[in-house]
Amino acid sequence: MFKLGKLAPRQDPRTFRLAQYMIAGLPAPPPETNWIRGGQISRWPMMANDRIGDCVIAACAHMLQEWSILANPPGVVPTDQQVITAYSAITGYDPQDPSTDQGTNMLDALNYWRNTGIAGHRIAGFVTTGLGNRREIMQAIALFGNAAIGLALPKTAQDQTVWDVPRSGPVGDGAPGSWGGHGVPLVDYSPDGLICITWGSEKLMTWDFWAAYTDENYAVLSRDWIERSGEAPSAFNLGQLQADLARL
Numbered sequence: 001m002f003k004l005g006k007l008a009p010r011q012d013p014r015t016f017r018l019a020q021y022m023i024a025g026l027p028a029p030p031p032e033t034n035w036i037r038g039g040q041i042s043r044w045p046m047m048a049n050d051r052i053g054d055c056v057i058a059a060c061a062h063m064l065q066e067w068s069i070l071a072n073p074p075g076v077v078p079t080d081q082q083v084i085t086a087y088s089a090i091t092g093y094d095p096q097d098p099s100t101d102q103g104t105n106m107l108d109a110l111n112y113w114r115n116t117g118i119a120g121h122r123i124a125g126f127v128t129t130g131l132g133n134r135r136e137i138m139q140a141i142a143l144f145g146n147a148a149i150g151l152a153l154p155k156t157a158q159d160q161t162v163w164d165v166p167r168s169g170p171v172g173d174g175a176p177g178s179w180g181g182h183g184v185p186l187v188d189y190s191p192d193g194l195i196c197i198t199w200g201s202e203k204l205m206t207w208d209f210w211a212a213y214t215d216e217n218y219a220v221l222s223r224d225w226i227e228r229s230g231e232a233p234s235a236f237n238l239g240q241l242q243a244d245l246a247r248l
Contacts, residue, residue, distance in 0.1 A: 002199050005053025005103035006150050006181035009216045012107055016244055018127045018136055018219050029138035032190035035145055036202070041069055046200040048080040054087040055198075056104040056150075056183035060118050062197045063146050063185045067225040068121075070145065076224070078119035086118045106150050106183055106216055113220075121224060129217040134207065138189055140219035147186045149196075150216040152177035157213075162193070163205035170212050181215075 044065070047058035061078040069075030087093050087104065090112045094100045110126045112118070129136035129147070140147040155173040156166045166174040184196040184203075193206040 003049055003051065003053045003055065004153065004180035004182050005049075005055045005101075006183040007103045007105045008181065009150060010105050010107050015107070016125075016127045018129045018140060021127065022139070026139075029135065029142045033142055033188045035070060035141075036066060036187045037190075037195065041066060043077075044197050044200050044202070045077060045080070047078070047083045048087075049199055052084070052087070052093070052101045053103045054083055054093075056106055056109045057083050057087045057090070057118065059148055059183045059185045059197070060086075060109060060113055062187075063148065063220060064119060064121055064222070064224060066185070066187055067145055067222050071225055076119065076121065082119040086112065089116070103181070104183070106148065106218070109183075110148070110218060110220070121222075124221040124223055124226075126218045126220045129219055131214060131217060132211050133217075134211075136219075137186065137194075137210075137217055140217070141186055141189055141194075144219055144221060145187070145225050146220070148218040148220055149184060149186055149210075149214050151182045151184065151213050152215045153179040153182050153213060155179045157209075163203060163209045163213075165206070165208045165212050176213050176215070 044062060047061050049055050049058045061083050065077050090108055091102060091104055092100055113123050114125060129140050137147055154175055155178045157163050157179060168174055170176055184198045186194045186196050188195040193204050194210055196203050196205060
């Protein structure tokens with residue numbers, strides 16, 4: 001059984017945009033990435049998302065798993081309990097009271113991850129990418145190893161091997177949000193589409209699906225990705241972002 005759990009996007013004018021920190025002359029993103037498609041990570045735990053609507057926190061945990069395994073193997077794989085602990089702290093979820101399983105706002109989760117940490121790891125910051133801006137989401141994945149997105153899933157996605165817009169278009173059972181909200185990390189892309197991690201598996205979505213059903217995109221900056229590898233992302237103004245975040 002699959003559980004959803006991403007709440008509707010919340011706008012915060014203080015959230016910075018990726019474009020603010022891209023240095024002039026930055027090369028175009030590569031046509032594809034290969035962070036995980038070569039089988040570098042053999043197992044993606046469910047992170048309790050088959051039982052509760054903690055998909056947003058599970059997405060964060062899978063991002064941490066990817067960063068740490070690739071940058072500093074064998075890396076860190078958060079446990080179900082660590083994910084549930086964060087979900088409870090952010091939302092008030094009580095495992096003894098199923099009625100408290102009400103899902104997560106992505107901004108609340110990202111702010112908690114930055115200020116408190118998930119599974120003992122904090123992120124340095126996060127920025128939004130433009131909705132439907134293919135170049136920016138490609139840059140985010142290429143520079144930072146992945147990106148966090150929110151999806152307004154249609155019912156038609158329930159039975160699709162590859163997530164795609166139905167032939168009838170984004171209407172009826174194909175309408176955005178007709179199934180519900182879901183948070184996932186994007187871990188690779190190619191001309192064929194993007195690979196996300198959902199419910200413990202790698203899932204391909206087409207670019208059309210991403211454009212039609214994504215309602216929020218975030219590039220997340222992690223010390224697990226930068227500092228442990230000994231390298232900073234090329235042409236990204238890390239110092240300016242950190243200074244801006246310190247003023248919040």
